[in-house]
Amino acid sequence: MADTRYDVIIIGSGPAGWTAAIYASRADLKTLVLEGEQPGGQLTITTDVENFPGFPKGIMGPEMMKLFGEQAVRFGTVVKTETVTEVDFSGPPHRIITGQARYESDAVIIAAGARARFLGLPSEIRLMGHGVSACATCDGFFFRGKKIAVVGGGDSAIEEAHFLTKFAEKVTIVHRRDELRASKIMQKRATDNPKIDFLWNSVVTEVIGDQESGVRALRVKSTVDDSEKEVPFEGLFLAIGHQPNTEFLQGKLEMDDAGYVITHDGTKTSVEGVFAAGDAQDHLYRQAITAAGSGCMAALDAERWLSTRHG
Numbered sequence: 001m002a003d004t005r006y007d008v009i010i011i012g013s014g015p016a017g018w019t020a021a022i023y024a025s026r027a028d029l030k031t032l033v034l035e036g037e038q039p040g041g042q043l044t045i046t047t048d049v050e051n052f053p054g055f056p057k058g059i060m061g062p063e064m065m066k067l068f069g070e071q072a073v074r075f076g077t078v079v080k081t082e083t084v085t086e087v088d089f090s091g092p093p094h095r096i097i098t099g100q101a102r103y104e105s106d107a108v109i110i111a112a113g114a115r116a117r118f119l120g121l122p123s124e125i126r127l128m129g130h131g132v133s134a135c136a137t138c139d140g141f142f143f144r145g146k147k148i149a150v151v152g153g154g155d156s157a158i159e160e161a162h163f164l165t166k167f168a169e170k171v172t173i174v175h176r177r178d179e180l181r182a183s184k185i186m187q188k189r190a191t192d193n194p195k196i197d198f199l200w201n202s203v204v205t206e207v208i209g210d211q212e213s214g215v216r217a218l219r220v221k222s223t224v225d226d227s228e229k230e231v232p233f234e235g236l237f238l239a240i241g242h243q244p245n246t247e248f249l250q251g252k253l254e255m256d257d258a259g260y261v262i263t264h265d266g267t268k269t270s271v272e273g274v275f276a277a278g279d280a281q282d283h284l285y286r287q288a289i290t291a292a293g294s295g296c297m298a299a300l301d302a303e304r305w306l307s308t309r310h311g
Helices: 015-026 041-045 061-074 122-126 136-143 155-164 184-191 288-310
Strands: 003-011 031-034 078-080 084-088 094-098 102-110 114-116 147-151 170-174 196-199 202-210 214-222 228-232 236-238 242-244 274-276
Touching: 003 015, 003 094, 003 288, 015 031, 015 041, 015 061, 015 102, 015 288, 031 061, 031 102, 041 061, 041 114, 061 078, 102 288, 122 202, 136 155, 147 155, 155 170, 155 184, 155 236, 170 202, 184 196, 274 288
Parallel strands: 003 031, 003 102, 031 078, 102 274, 147 170, 147 236, 170 196
Antiparallel strands: 084 094, 094 102, 114 242, 202 214, 214 228
């Protein structure tokens, strides 16, 4: 396979990747975006996006990513629907390998994103965006006055549940054990909140509903005696963690124990000429707007780094 040379290669096509592409291309850098297995990232499984500035009436997640991509292409970004399988950061130039080709660039921006951990239920996937969500701050507004469930037992689950009480009539935390894993202060926050209930020693085995009317119930199984029951709910939020899409970077960049790329001085990674943005390095905020902002930062950092190399 012949090498193809670019100034900047961006791995990922969510808000971080597309924003980085817009800035890099407008800086007259020859820019390639490798879209990955899920072009558009997590927003492609999000229905209405109402918290991104500039869209007062809201916008569908897939439509937003389509517009981001069109804007990047307008400025000259080359886009390929390929998934990175291997990287060689011994350069620059760095080498990026997909199942179809091999590419080279002095600068690389990792914007591969992350994915929510799911329960692995077909019904959960079918109803994602139709009553099932993995982001309370993204979708909580749509559950005003409803009875919803949050699956999880750690700090993030308590944070999600607490946030959702702003909108929901009742929030029930479904946990497989009889006590939470969350910190003591977070546990107290949950138990002190009159709008939060608990369904202990239980796991969700099926999400009941349809895409037209949404979720109407959950089938839950006892972890004590394996008995099952159907419990009425109008929404399900998953708070069992996220997994950054960085498996292909193992041993290539400095990452934390969870697999998030560690950055310093902006978006710089442990390898010269390699930058990271969005959910691949952000385990705290995980919002479209913060991902886009860090994509901008990564492109600016890459541009400045390239200018010091080439004068």
